[in-house]
Structure formats: structure tokens, C-alpha cells
Amino acid sequence: MAGRRRPPRTRAPRQDRPAGVGRTESRVGIARLEGLLAWEAEIAAAERDARAFAEQFPWLPAAERENLERAYAADRLRYAEEVVDRAVERCRRLAARYRSECRRICARWAALCLSVTLAAALFAVVPAALRG
Structure with a gap:
């Protein structure tokens, strides 16, 4: 009895690879193999x-028992697919949320560093300007 199989998802290979991409691709390949x-x-x-x-x-x-087996297996695999799809969607939503949160935190740190740098520059320039 053949089960319902998901088609493999493939991406076009990138030509311009930054450093460390091979390791990331290996992890992705291993994760795909684990998923399969x-x-x-x-x-x-x-x-x-x-x-x-x-x-x-x-x-x-x-014959009817085989039909029953096929229907049962197909129903179970359909349910398993739905569970996996919901989990993937949840992971995507969480990843998007964490990315936006990380951007927000980075923007706050950048603003803090800029303000500290400006304050330090002012404290260095103002006394010199008042003296001279």
C-alpha cells in the first residue's frame, strides 16, 4: 500500500555564496533528510x-479490507500533514516575530550608542569652546 508522499521542495542553487554558506547548506540538507x-x-x-x-x-x-486500509492510512497521513503544516506555519510566524523584535532591539541599541557618542563629543567640545 503506497502512502501519500509530499513532493520534495527544492530551491535554485545560489551562485554568489558568502562565507559559511556551505555549513548552513549542510545543516539544511541534514534537516531535510531528517524530515524525509x-x-x-x-x-x-x-x-x-x-x-x-x-x-x-x-x-x-x-478487497474491502484493503480499501479500508487505504482509506485509514490516507486519512491518518492527511491529518499528519495538517499537523506538520500547522507547526511549520507557527515556526514561520515565530521567526518573523523574533526577527522584528531583534530589529527593534538593534535599533534601540544603535540609538543608545549614537546618543552616548554624541553626548561624549559634546562634553569634549563644549568645555574647549568655552575656554577658547
């Missing part, structure tokens, strides 16, 4: 559970 393995394990578990569920109905003909 986890999805294959979910397919295997769905098929195993579908078989166990269908075995509860021994009076069903073999």
Missing part, C-alpha cells in the same frame, strides 16, 4: 496501524 525519514516513518506507522485496524473486521472480503 520522519515522514517515511509516519507512512510506515500509518500503514501498520491501518492493517491492525482492518484486522478487527475479519468478515470483510479482502
Whole structure:
């Protein structure tokens, strides 16, 4: 029984690579491989559970039991896909929130550093201007 499989998501390779990109690409590749393995394990578990569920109905003909297995596995994989999609969307929302928060904090630090620099410059220039 073949489970529903997600198509692999691919990106076009970048030509201009900054330093350290190879390491990042390796991490992304490993994460994709882990995701693929986890999805294959979910397919295997769905098929195993579908078989166990269908075995509860021994009076069903073999063809109907196979249809029941297919429907059960497809429903479970559809649910698993929805769970994964919700988790991915939540991660994206959190990442966007953290990026905006980081930008806000960086802007505050930049403003603080600029104001301290200006204050130090004023304290250095004003006494000299008053003396001379």
C-alpha cells in the first residue's frame, strides 16, 4: 500500500555564496533528510496501524479490507500533514516575530550608542569652546 508522499521542495542553487554558506547548506540538507525519514516513518506507522485496524473486521472480503486500509492510512497521513503544516506555519510566524523584535532591539541599541557618542563629543567640545 503506497502512502501519500509530499513532493520534495527544492530551491535554485545560489551562485554568489558568502562565507559559511556551505555549513548552513549542510545543516539544511541534514534537516531535510531528517524530515524525509520522519515522514517515511509516519507512512510506515500509518500503514501498520491501518492493517491492525482492518484486522478487527475479519468478515470483510479482502478487497474491502484493503480499501479500508487505504482509506485509514490516507486519512491518518492527511491529518499528519495538517499537523506538520500547522507547526511549520507557527515556526514561520515565530521567526518573523523574533526577527522584528531583534530589529527593534538593534535599533534601540544603535540609538543608545549614537546618543552616548554624541553626548561624549559634546562634553569634549563644549568645555574647549568655552575656554577658547
